[in-house]
Amino acid sequence: MKPENIQVVAALYKFVKLPDFADKRDPLLSYCQEQGVKGTILLAQEGINGTIAGSRQAIDSVLWFLRTDPRLADLEYKESHAETPPFERMKVRLKPEIVTLGLPEIDPNEQVGTYVSPQEWNDLISDPEVTVIDTRNDYEVNIGTFQGAENPQTGSFREFPDYVLRHLDPTKHKKVALFCTGGIRCEKASSFMLAQGFAEVYHLKGGILKYLEEVPAEKSLWEGECFVFDERVAVSHGLEKGSSERCFSCGYAISEEDKASDKYEEGISCAYCFDSLTEDKRVRQQKKWQHYQTQVANSKNRDVSNL
Incomplete structure (x- = not known):
């Protein structure tokens, strides 16, 4: 496939107070459609979350449009590529939460754990005193996870708080490292765990996708492939389409x-x-x-x- 036909896939999110989030829906949807971008973006009072795909120029244009809002000026995203369009249509949805934990009192805009870069992640999870937890769903963990990570065996993110309350103890699990696909679930999970009294909570900045993008395969502690919510199904090191x-x-x-x-x-x-x-x-x-x-x-x- 010619380089100009490659689809750029951008996974983006930011926890930021957006009291006017409902007003942003229609202008954002119209702009994305004008650019030929497809995917899903969620808007809520607590921020923005989404994955979109399109041409290089189209994705750059949508990111520029989003960043014209000063609250999203430093919006970060993770980028990968697909040979064919991974989404069929463009949707912008209004939600109570941009990632559903089911506990509206948990606000990552107020407190979150300590961000850990992909380059520092291996040292952290190799520490025997650190409990490493995969905050994703069981069907995602099935095809890949980090060495030594615990699988909460949840069917949805809503079940994560119950797992913590049943299986973890702030007095015993003094250091906890959380990770997820792109960083959003583990960031919110870290906010919940801090509220439960866990003293040291770390989470992988940029998630598994950033780790697979930046850490060479020969130095990686990742095993398997990373599930993604589009037609690619999974990606591997270098964010190449998985098997x-x-x-x-x-x-x-x-x-x-x-x-x-x-x-x-x-x-x-x-x-x-x-x-x-x-x-x-x-x-x-x-x-x-x-x-x-x-x-x-x-x-x-x-x-x-x-x-």
Whole structure:
């Protein structure tokens, strides 16, 4: 693919007080659509969060537009690339929170843990006195995480506070290191843990994506791939597209190793949904898979006929 056709994928967020967030929706949506940018941006009183994709010029234009608001002048973002558009449309949504913890009293604008750069992260998590916690969901952790990290086995970020209250103790876990995909969940999680009395709470600045971008593979303590919420499914070191795929049936990210399971059948099931697949569900799934394959074949035929 020609360089000018490569999609720039920008993951951005900032906790900042935006009492007028609802007024920003329509102008932002219109501007993004004018630039041909697609993706999702969330706006809330506590800040902004989103991932968008488009041409180099389009992404730069949207970032400029956002930064014209003085409160977002120092908005940071993480950038990767995709060969095809990873999103189908542009959405700007108004939310109570830009990342849903379900505890409105937790405000990262008031207090957060200590930021740790990717270059300093290895030393921190190699300290035996540090408890390293992956704040992502179980289906994300499944395809990759940091060496020695604890998996809270949550189905959503809302479950993280319960995990902390049940399994962690401020008097025993004196140093805690948190990480997530892009930095937003672990930043909010750090605010929650400080409110619970944990004294030393650290979180990876820029998240896993920044770490994979800046830390060479030969020095990395990351194992596997990093799940992303778009058509790429996962990325690896250097933010290259990973080998993981989505199960057509349940949407769970599956690795090459998962596909070797006896429970995996392309388009029908994987190890994570096989046990819940009744015979009726199997028949319906087979029909959906056949319909999907027909659509793909017809699309390819149309492309060939237009050459």
